[in-house]
Amino acid sequence: MFSKERLAFLERINPLELIEKISKFRRLNIAMMTPEAINKAIYDVLTFEDQFIYFTNGSTYPKGTLFFRARKLDSSAFPIAELMYEPHFWNAPAESLLRRTED
DSSP: OOOHHHHHHHHHOOHHHHHHHHHHHHTSOGGGSOHHHHHHHHHHHHOBTTBOOOOOOOOOOOTTOOOOOOOOOSOSSSSOGGGSSHHHHHSOOGGGSOOOOOO
16 A cells, blocks of 8 residues: 555654644644744644655545535525435535636
């Protein structure tokens, strides 16, 4: 799954140090910080031994696998006027979509 180098890197991380870094970050007043200071604070949490390594979780699924999409409802009453037909359950609400305008 992960290379030997990445696994060795993970084994060197001190969990208590990581917990302390996260706690320190959570105590910051982000609203009063400059973007540069926020960037440095994030970098400080995510680096160990002056290294930043991220891990992705890629997966492949066999052809024919069924996927389902869940939507949070604003009301417990059903049926809801916006969800009267099957496509209404699959398509994202218009207010959730970003629209690009042509210049």
